[in-house]
Amino acid sequence: MGKLKIKLLAFKNADKNTFDSGKKIIENHLKNIKFEFVDNAQDVLFFITGGSEACSLKLLKKNALNILLSHDESNSYAAATEVKAYCINNNINAALLDIDDDNSIKFLSDYQKIKNILSKLNNQKLGLIGMPSDWLVASDVSENLLKKKFNINLIKFSDTLLFNYKNQSISETFINAFKNNTDKNLSEESKVYSLLKELIIENNLNAITVECFPLVNKYSVTACLALSMLNNENIAAGCEGDLVSITSMMIVKEISGFVPWMANIANIKENKCLFAHCTIQKNLIEDYYLKTHFETGKSLAVKGNFKNDTVTILRFNNNFTKAFIAKGKIVNRPEYNNACRTQIEVLLDDKSIDLLKNSPLGNHHIIIPEDKTNILRLFCKIKEIKTI
Numbered sequence: 001m002g003k004l005k006i007k008l009l010a011f012k013n014a015d016k017n018t019f020d021s022g023k024k025i026i027e028n029h030l031k032n033i034k035f036e037f038v039d040n041a042q043d044v045l046f047f048i049t050g051g052s053e054a055c056s057l058k059l060l061k062k063n064a065l066n067i068l069l070s071h072d073e074s075n076s077y078a079a080a081t082e083v084k085a086y087c088i089n090n091n092i093n094a095a096l097l098d099i100d101d102d103n104s105i106k107f108l109s110d111y112q113k114i115k116n117i118l119s120k121l122n123n124q125k126l127g128l129i130g131m132p133s134d135w136l137v138a139s140d141v142s143e144n145l146l147k148k149k150f151n152i153n154l155i156k157f158s159d160t161l162l163f164n165y166k167n168q169s170i171s172e173t174f175i176n177a178f179k180n181n182t183d184k185n186l187s188e189e190s191k192v193y194s195l196l197k198e199l200i201i202e203n204n205l206n207a208i209t210v211e212c213f214p215l216v217n218k219y220s221v222t223a224c225l226a227l228s229m230l231n232n233e234n235i236a237a238g239c240e241g242d243l244v245s246i247t248s249m250m251i252v253k254e255i256s257g258f259v260p261w262m263a264n265i266a267n268i269k270e271n272k273c274l275f276a277h278c279t280i281q282k283n284l285i286e287d288y289y290l291k292t293h294f295e296t297g298k299s300l301a302v303k304g305n306f307k308n309d310t311v312t313i314l315r316f317n318n319n320f321t322k323a324f325i326a327k328g329k330i331v332n333r334p335e336y337n338n339a340c341r342t343q344i345e346v347l348l349d350d351k352s353i354d355l356l357k358n359s360p361l362g363n364h365h366i367i368i369p370e371d372k373t374n375i376l377r378l379f380c381k382i383k384e385i386k387t388i
Contacts (some may be wrong), residue, residue, distance in 0.1 A: 002112070002115055002119060003036045004115075005036060005042045005044070006038065007044065007059060008022045008050050009048060009056050010022065010049045019316045021275065025071055025099065026319070027103065029100070033112055033354045045066065046075075047071075048074065049079070050078055050079045055080050057323075060083075061092075064093065066079040066094040066095070066295055067097060067108070067111065068083055069097050069099055069104070070096070070172070072360050072386075075189045076243055077098065080096055089380075095381070098138065102223070102351045113375065114375070117251070120254045121152060121250065123152050124153070125207075126206065126207045126246060127207070127208040128241055128243065129158075129199075129208070129365075130157075130158070130210065130214065131241055132241040133213060133242070134238075136362075139242050139245065139363075141247065141320075143319055152247065157172070162212075163218065165219075168190070168192075170194070174189070174226075174229055175265075178357075181288060182289070182290040184300065188299075189220075189222040190226075192221060192222075192223050192225075193225065193230070196226050199282045201259035206236070207235065207237065208235070209238035209242065210227065210294060211240065212239055220298045220299055221277070221299045222296075222303060223239070227300075227327045228281050234259055237263055239262065240364075242364050244317075244318050245262045246315055247316070248262075249262060252372070254377055259307070260314075260366045261277070262366060263340075263365060264276055264363055264365075268356060268357055271353050273346050274339065275313075275344075275346060275365060276336075276339040276343040277342060278301035279342075280304060280306075282302075284307060285302075285305055287305045288303060289303055290302060291303045302341060302342060306330060306367075307369065309329055310330075310369075310371055311328050312325065313346065313365050313367060313368075314365065314366040315361045315364070318362070322387075324356070324360075324387075324388055327373050329342045351361050374375065
């Protein structure tokens with residue numbers, strides 16, 4: 001994990017003892033965080049004393065989060081507060097922290113994790129087979145934006161590529177993964193998996209999203225099980241060519257260590273939201289079985305009971321300037337016939353329900369087991385994404 005870069009600030013012509021005292025404060029408080037002292041390109045501005053306000057201004061970064069760290073003595077907090085006000089007045093992204101506050105230490109620890117996450121995303125390759133599905137009118141993302149915002153490289157493949165699945169070999173690994181939950185022949189679905197896995201390996205892809213409906217409409221075989229298998233192997237794999245969702249899945253994978261679930265909003269009733277989709281990885285569910293694909297009634301999809309009760313709901317808009325982030329509790333795992341196969345009803349607070357009803361950022365949402373709200377909000381703050 002990369003080190004936190006800290007720039008020490010003090011009054012004009014401060015002596016070595018002043019800076020040595022600042023170093024000791026940092027060393028005493030950040031015992032569990034790797035850091036180094038730097039002269040520029042810092043992550044953190046640490047105000048050792050007052051009188052350091054003016055010299056800090058030339059170090060502020062306009063397109064990044066500026067962490068203004070203070071302590072309880074020598075007018076440090078006063079100086080950091082003045083600079084925080086300057087940042088507000090000049091629309092500069094900044095966070096004011098007190099090193100004597102445990103919450104600030106947690107903030108710095110999470111910031112270091114996110115730095116590492118962004119480093120891991122750097123130059124990852126995302127494969128897109130076909131185009132975003134016609135109905136995803138709020139979920140297309142430009143190739144340039146992905147590169148500029150996250151340094152993710154979009155690799156495009158023909159929409160007819162999936163039609164070559166028939167030439168692939170049957171994957172026994174795939175068959176064995178699902179055969180105990182169906183009496184149907186899985187050979188066609190396994191060939192889709194073989195094609196996608198081969199494409200990922202040959203092109204060194206980190207993630208993939210597939211315009212999948214042409215396949216099921218033409219050959220009556222879905223990609224649902226293939227995508228489930230890939231996600232279970234911790235390779236982010238999304239449906240319908242949805243670039244917002246697959247990018248979100250890539251981000252969450254680096255944050256949490258596993259691929260989350262992509263799901264539709266099926267309905268909202270009072271303070272509960274029904275999320276559903278026809279593919280989900282086995283490591284997120286229990287008591288699963290295979291059923292026909294909902295919209296077409298063809299091939300196979302995955303129906304299972306989501307394991308965790310506490311979940312985080314995530315959705316970005318298509319230019320990654322806004323994010324919906326909410327903690328929820330699963331209160332029901334229904335089997336409605338009028339929605340995609342795996343279903344959860346999530347209890348959300350009034351504000352979250354209002355946002356989903358009146359200011360949605362799109363249909364597909366990312367469902368994350370566990371409460372990841374704090375680190376996701378910090379991620380958004382660092383990347384200058386407004387949490388609505």
